[in-house]
Amino acid sequence: MSSVPERVLSLVEASGLTRREFGQSIGLDESKMSKSLNGARRFSSVDLARVAELCSVTVDWLVTGEETPLAMAARTTGGHAGAALDAAKLYTTLRADIAGFGYPQSWDLPSVDRVAGGYAAHGRALAEAALSHVDKARQTIATDDLIAVVEEVFGVDVAVVELGSGFDGLAASSEHAKIIVLGTSHMPARQRFTLVHELGHLLAEDDQEIHLDRDVYDKDQKKDPSEQRANAFASTFLMPEAPLRDAVGPMGLTEHTFATLACDLMVTPSALAYRLLNLRLIDAGTCDRYKAITTKVAATIAGQGAEFAQLVTRASTPRPPGLLVRDTYAAYESGATTLRPYANLLGTDVDELRDALESEHGTHDA
Structure with missing residues (x-):
């Protein structure tokens, strides 16, 4: 697929919709849709944004055809890890699109030069820097909502998704997004450790695109230097x-x-x-x-x-990324994008959400 029309056509065919139905979904009548797919009319930036929203791809992929490692992994990986990758792909795709509308993710990740003592020592030094960062923001880790603290202090999007057993979480990093996906859990302390473990991977810039952790307590993982560092980071951060x-x-x-x-x-x-x-x-x-x-x-x-x-x-409760929810709604409220990305994040029907938002004022008046 060497052109934008070819990539859009592949999405049309994968959607199961007719060209006419697909065009209506992105606001194009049958004539404009046909001309755009035939190359007689160029897809506008708004057209591409709507295609990206509808099909959970990035505008960058529509324009360049380059697929990120995260997108490829989400397409080829099954099971609980695949579900986590699908969620990460959705959120990073939305992040990239929202950034294009003028709402970039403003992460603030402190870094520390390598110190003597190897990976574990580096992890501990990173944790000390991160704790100082929390203090400067006048926040505390002594809270049962550490996810909100991580989002506010470091600017990282954090989602909690139903993944089943056997997969703890992942960290994903791209040009436009820094995100942590956690599995719902009946073991809150384990989920909390996973959250900080993944934050450690992001701060250390491990596996820049994706870092999967099926089991953060797996003894075999301790042989991996990056896991040693992330575990040292989590232990020092959570237990100063x-x-x-x-x-x-x-x-x-x-x-x-x-x-x-x-x-x-x-x-x-x-x-x-x-x-x-x-x-x-x-x-x-x-x-x-x-x-x-x-x-x-x-x-x-x-x-x-x-x-x-x-x-x-x-x-045990699923949670969309708080910062992304905030920025996506702000982009919709400013008129930069449609309501669909916000509805996708909330997991609700876009028409039902629009009706609810538009009828609220009348309810208060009554």
């Missing part, structure tokens, strides 16, 4: 050294204070036990004893069962 030393103090930790600390930090007891061991705040025997505690049991010991239930509910 100074607060841990203050919590342990000269008297050490009881089972109750350990469980409370795990709940307050919203991490798994296993992750906390290993972090304390690596900091030499507990011995190997204590680590073995504490890491055997489950997150649910820790919440019971700490008397935080209700709080744990709320975390499970939040982690």
Whole structure:
């Protein structure tokens, strides 16, 4: 497919619509659609934007025919990873189009030069820089909505998608988008660790197009230097050294204070036990004893069962990327694009959404 009309025609054929129906969907009558596909009329920038919206492709692909590694992976990968890639492709496609309408993603990712000590040391240094970034933004990681903090402080789009078991998340990076896709989970601490693990990949600029993590706790992954760095980043970011030393103090930790600390930090007891061991705040025997505690049991010991239930509910709920939702609606409100991208993000019918938005004023008047 060497031309724009050929690429549009391939999308028409894949859609299952007639040329007339496809043209109507993008605002072209049958005559203009026919002339555009035959090369007698050029598709305008607005035409291409509407085609891109309708078919979940980028305007850049329509113009150049170049397919990104993310798009190719989404097309060829199945299972839970494929579902995550499909979501990432949708969001990065929308990001690219919204950027073209004057609403670019404004990410703010601190970087750190390589430090002595290898990948793990670099991950810890990145975490310290990221925590400083959070402090400067007057935010805190001590919140049950860390996703919102990551979006606001770093400008990264974060989505939570139903993926089933066996896949934790991915990080995707392109010219126009930085995005993290997480799977819904009944284990909020694991989802929280995955979120920060993927943020670590973005900050370290690992696998610039896509980085898949089927299991962030997979022991075999630790052989990969980039995984070592991302895990060191997540551990340091979620469990900063100074607060841990203050919590342990000269008297050490009881089972109750350990469980409370795990709940307050919203991490798994296993992750906390290993972090304390690596900091030499507990011995190997204590680590073995504490890491055997489950997150649910820790919440019971700490008397935080209700709080744990709320975390499970939040982690189990799908969530579109907050920043992309904001920018897409702003682009629609300014007249730069149609309502369709916003409706796609919300997963709702565009006509029903339009009716709801337009009838709201009348409801208030009544």
